[in-house]
Amino acid sequence: MSDEQRGAVAELAATFDHNDHAMRSRCAEVYATLRGACPVFHSDKWGGFWVASRYEDVYEVGRDPERFASGEGVMVPPMGHGRPLTPMEADGPEHEAYRRLLLPSFAPAQVARMERDVRALAASLVEDVVPTGRADLYETLAKPLPLLMITLLLGIERDELFWEATDTLMYGRLSGAREAEVLTAARDLYAFMQREIDRRRDAPTDDLISLMMTGDVQGRPFTPDEVLDLCCFMLVAGLENTAFGIRATLRHLAVHPEHLATVVADPDAVTNLVEQSLRLYTPVTALARTTTTDTEVAGQSIRAGERILLLFGSANRDAAVFEEPDEFHLDRRDGRHIAFGIGPHRCIGSHLARLEIRIAVEEFIRRVPSFRLAPGPDPGWYQAGPLEVEWDVDAARAAG
Amino acid sequence: MKVAIDRDMCVGHAQCSAICPSVFGNDEFGYAVLVTGGEVPEGDEADARLAVESCPERALSVAAE
Numbered sequence: 001m002s003d004e005q006r007g008a009v010a011e012l013a014a015t016f017d018h019n020d021h022a023m024r025s026r027c028a029e030v031y032a033t034l035r036g037a038c039p040v041f042h043s044d045k046w047g048g049f050w051v052a053s054r055y056e057d058v059y060e061v062g063r064d065p066e067r068f069a070s071g072e073g074v075m076v077p078p079m080g081h082g083r084p085l086t087p088m089e090a091d092g093p094e095h096e097a098y099r100r101l102l103l104p105s106f107a108p109a110q111v112a113r114m115e116r117d118v119r120a121l122a123a124s125l126v127e128d129v130v131p132t133g134r135a136d137l138y139e140t141l142a143k144p145l146p147l148l149m150i151t152l153l154l155g156i157e158r159d160e161l162f163w164e165a166t167d168t169l170m171y172g173r174l175s176g177a178r179e180a181e182v183l184t185a186a187r188d189l190y191a192f193m194q195r196e197i198d199r200r201r202d203a204p205t206d207d208l209i210s211l212m213m214t215g216d217v218q219g220r221p222f223t224p225d226e227v228l229d230l231c232c233f234m235l236v237a238g239l240e241n242t243a244f245g246i247r248a249t250l251r252h253l254a255v256h257p258e259h260l261a262t263v264v265a266d267p268d269a270v271t272n273l274v275e276q277s278l279r280l281y282t283p284v285t286a287l288a289r290t291t292t293t294d295t296e297v298a299g300q301s302i303r304a305g306e307r308i309l310l311l312f313g314s315a316n317r318d319a320a321v322f323e324e325p326d327e328f329h330l331d332r333r334d335g336r337h338i339a340f341g342i343g344p345h346r347c348i349g350s351h352l353a354r355l356e357i358r359i360a361v362e363e364f365i366r367r368v369p370s371f372r373l374a375p376g377p378d379p380g381w382y383q384a385g386p387l388e389v390e391w392d393v394d395a396a397r398a399a400g
Numbered sequence: 401m402k403v404a405i406d407r408d409m410c411v412g413h414a415q416c417s418a419i420c421p422s423v424f425g426n427d428e429f430g431y432a433v434l435v436t437g438g439e440v441p442e443g444d445e446a447d448a449r450l451a452v453e454s455c456p457e458r459a460l461s462v463a464a465e
Contacts, residue, residue: 104428104430107426107427107430108414108417108418108430334454335415335418335454335456336455338456342456343411346412350413351414351430
C-alpha cells in the first residue's frame with residue numbers, strides 16, 4: 001500500500017459514520033477496505049468510538065457481555081431523550097429478567113400463530129393499492145404492516161403519534177433535529193404509554209403491556225419506570241427496522257426482475273430472499289457496547305469505558321464467512337448472518353420481523369407479479385423513505 | 401448421523417429449527433432443543449449439516465457421522 005493509500009484509509013476510518021447514507025450507498029467497498037486494512041479502528045465522529053468490522057470480531061464482542069456492556073447505551077449517537085432502551089440497554093439480572101418475560105411471546109411457535117393476522121393485514125394493505133398502478137410502498141405497506149401488528153400485540157389503538165415520535169427518536173439527531181424536538185416526541189410517546197399502563201393496573205388484559213407489568217427481577221417487581229421503558233421500546237423497536245427491511249426487500253425485487261420472476265414462480269424462494277436481504281441490506285447497521293475493563297480486540301488495545309461499535313452490516317459481507325459476500329444469492333441460505341445481532345442481546349422480535357417481511361413480499365407479488373421502480377432516481381436500499389413503484393394494472397387484475 | 405446442542409451458547413436465532421425441523425425444535429423461550437435426541441433421520445443429513453453450519457452462535461455440532 002502506498003503512503004497515499006494509507007492516508008486515504010486512515011481518513012476513511014477516522015471520519016467513519018455508519019449513519020451516513022452516502023457511505024452506506026457504497027458500503028461494499030468501504031467495509032471491504034476497512035476489514036482488510038484496519039479491522040478494529042477508531043472513528044472521531046459522534047464523540048469518538050471504536051468499530052469492529054470483521055465477522056469474527058463482532059462475534060467475540062457480541063458474545064462477551066462481561067467485557068462489553070450494553071447498559072451505558074448502544075446507539076451511536078444516542079437517541080437523546082435520556083431514557084434507556086430496555087432491554088437492549090440493560091445488563092446482568094435485569095436484562096435476563098426482561099428477556100425471560102418476553103421471549104415466550106416471540107418464540108417461533110408463538111410467532112407462527114400470528115401468520116394469519118399478518119397475512120390478513122398485508123392482503124388488505126395490498127388490496128388498497130393494486131388498482132392504482134403506482135404506489136409508495138414505504139408509506140402504503142412497509143410502514144403500516146409492522147405498526148398494525150405491534151399495536152395488535154401491545155393492545156393499543158393505532159395513533160398517528162407513533163410514527164412521528166419514533167421517526168424523531170430514530171432519525172431525529174441524524175437529521176439535525178433540536179434536542180427540544182426529540183424531548184417533545186419522547187414526552188408524548190411516553191405519556192401515551194403511561195396512560196395505557198395505568199388503564200391496565202386494575203384491569204389487566206392478555207396483551208403485551210399487561211404482561212410487561214407482571215415482571216420481576218430476582219423477586220423484586222419491575223419499577224414503574226422499568227415497565228414504561230420496556231413498553232415504549234417494544235413499540236419503537238417493532239416499527240422502523242421492520243419497515244426498513246420490507247422496503248429494502250421490495251426495492252430489491254423492483255430492480256432485479258430476474259429475482260422477482262424466480263420468487264413469483266416459486267414462492268418458497270421468498271424465505272431465502274428475505275435472509276439474503278437481511279444479510280446485504282441489514283436494517284440495524286450497527287450497535288455499540290462499552291468496555292468494562294482495559295482490553296484488546298483483534299490485537300487493538302481499548303481502554304475501559306470506551307465505546308465499540310459492532311458493525312453488523314460489514315460482518316454480514318465478510319468474505320471469511322460468506323462466499324461472494326456482496327452478491328445476492330437467492331439460491332443460498334447464509335443462515336449465519338447476524339442481521340439480528342449476536343450473543344445474549346439477539347433481537348427478541350427477529351422471528352416476527354422475518355414473518356412480516358416474508359408475508360409483505362408474498363402478498364404483494366401474489367397480486368402484483370411484475371413491478372418496477374417509478375421513473376426517477378433509484379432511492380436505494382440504504383435509507384428509510386419513499387419507494388415509488390409502478391405496475392400494469394391489467395396484469396395485476398389478472399393475477400388477483 | 402448425530403448432532404448436539406450447546407445450550408449455554410444458544411440465544412434463540414432458531415435458524416436450526418427453520419432449516420431442519422425433523423432434528424431441531426424450540427422450547428417455550430425459543431431456545432433450540434433436539435426433537436429426536438440428536439439422531440438425524442435418514443435422508444435429512446444435508447439439512448442437518450446446513451442447520452449446524454447456519455447457527456450464528458456456533459451452538460451446534462455434528463456429534464457423530
